[in-house]
Amino acid sequence: MALVNLSSPHHHSLNKTSRLMVWVLLATLPGLAVQSYFYGYGTLINLLWASFLALGFEAIVLGLRRRPIMPYLTDGSALVTAFLIALALPPFSPWWLTLVAVLFSIIFAKHLYGGLGNNPFNPAMVGYALCLIAFPVSMTQWAGTEATLTFGQQWQWFWLESVTGGIDSWTRATPLDLMRRTNGLTLTEVASSNPQLGLGLVASMWINLAYLLGGLILLAARVFTWHAPVAMLAGLGFCAGLFHMGEPDLYPSASQHLLTGATMLSAFFIVTDPVSGATSRKGKLVFGVGVGILVFIIRSFGSYPDAFAFAILLMNLSAPLIDTYTQPKAYGHQPKKSRSQGEE
Amino acid sequence: MRKTWNFHGGVHPLENKTQSNQLPIVVMPAPKQLVLPLSQHMGKAGKAVVKPGDYVFKGQLIASAQGFVSANIHAPSSGYVSALEERTLPHQSALSGPCIVIDTDGKDQWGDLNPTIDPKLLSKSDLLYLIQAAGITGMGGAGFPGAVKLQPKSSIHTLIINAAECEPYITADDRLMREYADQIISGIQLVQQLLDQPQCLIGIEDNKPEAIAALNHALNQHMNIEVCVIETKYPSGGEKQLIEILTGQQVPNEGIPADIGIVCQNVGTVKAVFDAIVLGQPLITRITTVTGKAAVNAGNYEVLIGTKVADVLAFAKVDLIKTSRLVMGGPMMGFTIQDTQTPIIKSSNCILAAADLELATVADHHSCIRCGLCEVACPAELLPQQLFWFAKAEEFEKAQDHNLSDCIECGACAWVCPSQIPLVQYYRYAKGRIKALNNETQLAELSRMRFETREQRLVDEKSAKEEKRKLRATAAAAAQAAKRAANPTSADPIAAALARVNKRKQEQQTATTPKSPEEVYKELKTAAAITRTKLNKTSKALTDAKAQDHEQAAGLQETVIALTTKAAVAQAKLHAYETKLGLDPEKEKILQVSVAKANGTIRQLEKILATAADPKRIEADILNAKATHEAATQALADHQTNLTKKPTSAQES
Amino acid sequence: MQTFYFAIVILALLAIVFGAILGFASIRFKVVGDPIVDQIDKLLPQTQCGQCGHPGCKPYAQAIANGEAINHCPPGGEATIKALADLLDLEAIPLDAEHGSEAIRTIAYIREDECIGCTKCIQACPVDAILGAAKQMHTVIIDECTGCDLCLDPCPVDCIDMIPIEVTPVNWHWQQPEQLIATSSSPYSHGAPDHA
Structure with missing residues (x-):
């Protein structure tokens, strides 16, 4: 009988970091499935490749930093980064693009700052933003949705960047890209004049809905609180709605903003990243609204096809400031009016 | 149903209460030995009023409160006080503190009890006195002396009874309420009487339906007491949290509940108040839950304060081999103990004997x-x-x-x-x-x-x-001036001064005549030393001057010669006087050196002794050295007494 | 020419007016701050032990203000050096071993039956924490002893012990948990704005 001496509490919820990460990974599956349904095997191949790279780099860096490898590898954070990169990259991105993104996010954005928990920026977004700036052409190759490549063709494209039969007929500008170059036409008008774009819009909508489903699963599993994603969607929706009301021809509607591009992916899987986000509930609201507004501004007036990477990185920068000003009032620090929570 | 509020946060750990709340409370007989720490409460430790060997009756005061925030301690059973000593305290640090140890005699004989027949007639100060005298402290965990909270500076509108028992595993209050509901209600009424009849809210979590029923059964319409059933959520039993749940108010930062007109007491504490006032019994027992997978007879036990954990565990058939962690208190806030000799104190509501992997x-x-x-x-x-x-x-x-x-x-x-x-x-x-x-x-x-x-x-x-x-x-100058003013006719001051000087010289001479030979010797010695030093200095200056070919060299040479003679004369004078006295400075020096040497040897030997392999031999050496030292000191002393004795004889001769 | 004089007069007037305003402001809004010596003195541990080579903390504070190194105070240790470095905007340097090393805090106890009542320790105590009179037994007021050691040397019978402060349940506290799997070499999160 060796009695241990420990500080209370002696009980634990048995909640683990790896459990949270597994939930996040599982919640991406609906989005992954829908994305693959519309765009073929590209995302899947990318995902496997990114996961392999992320685990590999993580293990190497942990070894170099003389940290225990297995406990950190199994916490799942590297896999989450890999998943987010793979899902955010276009399905047609070649192997080296993923390599650059993963390498940069795991080594530079994560471990050089001290590893999990100490990175001020979301690693996946750092890797994504780098690729967006360095390789804009590859980053905007989205496939058309009318026909998908076979697995073999996709595999060939992934490694060689050529497909027997040529790729030209397969790639399209993204709906978001077109949204900004409507030449004064509304989206419905554009869609009716260009059926392929219409299809793209539909695909984008379904993908976003799938990610929304994943996000709701995470909310139900209490992996994160509702504050950040809801605030982000509200911020984006509000701005989009306001401008759309003023100039419906120039600015697409709120629902189109919310259901195109990576809106839902970022709202539920990236804005909710706790490490690089704000801390308190109030802070998360501010953080989310900030991301929403920045996404709208960059999408509407910027020169990049999608904006969430930059919006999130910019808000990551201001997270410490937000934290400073949104510290909650501790118990008993202000005379509160009775806060009713229903009858017993 | 009363409106209740919610507090921020909280968690829902597994309750684990059914292991221990199924069976009625079992009274544990008095163990062979009781250990009562003098500090079982917040604030100052009590002061023992018994000494080892005293016979004490059950309920007799054995330690009295020191100051306002302190509490009396009573003997939980009859027997002899066997020791006042340091024993392991029920504290996370596992440090020891002063305790009174009582060897019980098994008779469990009460001393005089003063039950109150009609407590309604008691005045507020009587009630307070009785509560204070009974050594009541908070039974919920923190152990704050009970009487302190019951004399608030502001008026109290609400008395909150904490029956939430939100910690997992613990069921002591649950069983207490089921079995002693009437006593608890009476206790509450006494506290209400003390606090000018505030309304009373009993906060109880909804996972204790039997206790709620028992309390409601004990209540009647006319009482200003209400049982408030609240959601089971940890830590609803925290004082501040319970106050927020029941009143919607928050205790101000750095304030106490009385600041917002609320007093909060644990349900066990009001039962103790009942015992103290109606039965006249001081606080000497408490209900403690023994639970955990290692406890075969998990349940609630009425144990005497001061019973060792080991005795309680044995009584509840705890398998100590299976126990990997002993927690005093609940799993969320309790502390681990390593020594099963640790006693149960007034605030020990639970012992959790957890098997491996249970926690x-x-x-x-x-x-x-x-x-x-x-x-x-x-x-x-x-x-x-x-x-x-x-x-x-x-x-x-x-x-x-x-x-x-x-x-x-x-x-x-x-x-x-x-x-x-x-x-x-x-x-x-x-x-x-x-x-x-x-x-x-x-x-x-x-x-x-x-x-x-x-x-x-x-x-x-x-x-x-x-x-x-x-x-x-x-003052001296003024006196002189006055003198002069008083004597202006006396001739010129210089003559007067000269006369004074001469007079003083004469006086001195007369004064010197009876000078003791020691003083003369000293003076001579000093004179010799002074001339020697002067000579040394000058000769040094001379060599320097010579080295630099200085023109002063010649003058210095003369001075040196003069000084040399002077020194020789002084030395001769001193020597002559020494022989006259029969003194031998050389011998004294030698004696002094031998004393110092002996001293040094002792020191060295002592140093070696600290690290020596065979201390016996070195101790013997030290004894030898000490003897030498003593002899040398004696010799020196003898010699010095010669100095004081001989001169007198020399003078006489 | 007239414009020229005019300009000079105006400039002169302006100079006078602004000078007056500034002068007024400097008196009216004068920041009454602690002199730097007092600020330094506040950070020193006040053991008055003289290990820095000065007869007390205040003199050392004065010396620091005059440019002496900040690492001569063993009782204060790293914490004091860091605080001084922050105050004076200097670099925190390791403790100068010449003046002693950082040791646990102790308190002087007089073995009272051995004390001969020589009052030498009373004279040596920098904070008057020893009580006693000639030929009377002395004792240390333990609440006021700084543990400076200065009474040890003068004692002719070596009856003073330096005993570490006793750990009681009142002053005991938890230590930091051991880092079982340590990650962050830097303890700062970006939650602290000045490190982001």
Whole structure:
């Protein structure tokens, strides 16, 4: 009988970091499935490749930093980064693009700052933003949705960047890209004049809905609180709605903003990243609204096809400031009016 | 149903209450020995009023309260006081403290009891006196002396009885309410009587339906008491949380519940109040839950205060081999004990004998991912993860800015933490360090003041001396002037002065005549020494001058010659006097050296002794050396007495 | 020419007016701050032990203000050096071993039956924390002892012991948990704005 001496509490919820990460990974599956349904095997191949790279780099860096490898590898954070990169990259991105993104996010954005928990920026977004700036052409190759490549063709494209039969007929500008170059036409008008774009819009909508489903699963599993994603969607929706009301021809509607591009992916899987986000509930609201507004501004007036990477990185920068000003009032620090929570 | 509120945060750990709440309370017989720590409560320790060997009756006062925040201690059973000594305390540190040890005689014989037949007639001060005398402290865990809370400075509108018992595993209050509901209600009425009849709300979690039914059964319409059933959520039994649940009000920061007109008492405490006033029995027993997978007879036991944990565990058939962790108190806030000789005290509500894997394992903890689950769980509405970073980095000022002091150490944050960081330990560490640093700062400030006062004192003393000297000088001058003024006719002052000098010389000479030979000897010695030094100095100056071919060299040469003769004369005079006295300075020097040598040997030997392999031999050596030392000292002393004796004889001869 | 004089007059007037305003402001809004010596003195541990080579903390504070190194105070240790470095905007340097090493805090106890009542320790105590009179037994006021050691040397019978402060349940506190899996070499999160 060796009695241990420990500080209370002696009980634990048995909640683990790896459990949270597994939930996040599982919640991406609906989005992954829908994305693959519309765009073929590209995302899947990318995902496997990114996961392999992320685990590999993580293990190497942990070894170099003389940290225990297995406990950190199994916490799942590297896999989450890999998943987010793979899902955010276009399905047609070649192997080296993923390599650059993963390498940069795991080594530079994560471990050089001290590893999990100490990175001020979301690693996946750092890797994504780098690729967006360095390789804009590859980053905007989205496939058309009318026909998908076979697995073999996709595999060939992934490694060689050529497909027997040529790729030209397969790639399209993204709906978001077109949204900004409507030449004064509304989206419905554009869609009716260009059926392929219409299809793209539909695909984008379904993908976003799938990610929304994943996000709701995470909310139900209490992996994160509702504050950040809801605030982000509200911020984006509000701005989009306001401008759309003023100039419906120039600015697409709120629902189109919310259901195109990576809106839902970022709202539920990236804005909710706790490490690089704000801390308190109030802070998360501010953080989310900030991301929403920045996404709208960059999408509407910027020169990049999608904006969430930059919006999130910019808000990551201001997270410490937000934290400073949104510290909650501790118990008993202000005379509160009775806060009713229903009858017993 | 009464409207209730919710508090922020909270968690829902597995309740684990059915293991121990099924069976009625079992009274445990008095053990062979009782250990009663003098400090079982917050505040000052009591002072023992018995001494070893005294016979004490059950309920007899054995330690009296010291000051306002302190409590009496009574003998839980009859027997002899066998010791007043340091024993392991029921405290996380497992340190020892002063305890009264009683060997019971098995008779369990009560001393005189003074039950009150009609407590309604008692005045407030009588009630307070009885509560104080019975040594009642909070039975919920913190152990705050009960009478202190019951004499609030402001008027009280609500009395809250804490029957929430939100910690998992513990069922002591649950069983108490089921079996002693009437006594509890009477106790509440006594407290109401004491506090000018405030309304009373009993806060009880909805996982205790039998206890709720028992209380409701004991109540009648006319009483100003209400049982408020609240949602089961940890830590609803925290005083501040329960107050918020029942009244919607928050206790102000750094304030006490009485500031908002509320007094909160544990349900066990009001039962003790009943016992003290109606039965006249002091607080000498309590209900303690023994539970955990290692306990075969898990349940609630009425044990005497001071019973050792080992006895309780044996009585409840706890398998100590299966036990890997003994927790006193609940799993969320209790502390581990390693010594089963630790006694049960007034606030020990539970002993949790946990088998392996029953409680959270000593897990590796990962790094904080700032997930914010702790912030959601924190009932004090703090930012636990920020506090954690600050505590880890020892940035205590920032931790205080983030209201670390408001942390109630409930453990909800550590319970939810997915990285399994022992957050509460970090906060306790930071709090302890902050307290220590504050003490240090206070001490430093005190030292600084004392140092400055001392410096000032020294300066003052010095200047006072200087002042005195000056005063004396001016007084002397004034006296002289007065003299002169009084005697203006006497011839010119120079002549007068000369006359005075001559007179003084004569006086001196007459004074010198009876000079003792010792003084003469001393004077001669000094003179010889002075001339020697002068000679040395001059000859040194001479060699320097010679080396530099200085023109003073010739003059110096002469001085040296003169001094040499002078020194020789002084030395001769001294020598002559010495022979006259029969003194031998050479011998004295030799004796002194031998004493010092002996002394040194002793010191050295003692040093060796500390590390020596065979201390016996060296001890013998030391004894030898000491003998030598003594002999040498004796010889020297003899020689010196010669100095004082011989001169007299020399003078006589 | 007239414009020229005019300009000079105006400039002169302006100079006078602004000078007056500035002068007024400097008196009216004068920041009454602690002199730097007092600020330094506040950070020193006030053991008055003289290990720095000065007869007390205040003199050392004065010396630091005059440019002496900040690492001569063993009782204060790293914490004091850091605080001084922050105050004076200097680099925190390791403790100068010449002046002693950081040791646990102790308190002087007089073995009272051996004390001969020579008052030498009373004179040596920098904070007047020893009580006694000639030929009478002395004792240390433990609440006021700074543990400076200065009473040890003068004692002719070596009856003073330096004993570490006792750990009691009142002053005991938890230590930091052991880092079982440590990650962050830097303890700062970006939650602290000045480190982001």
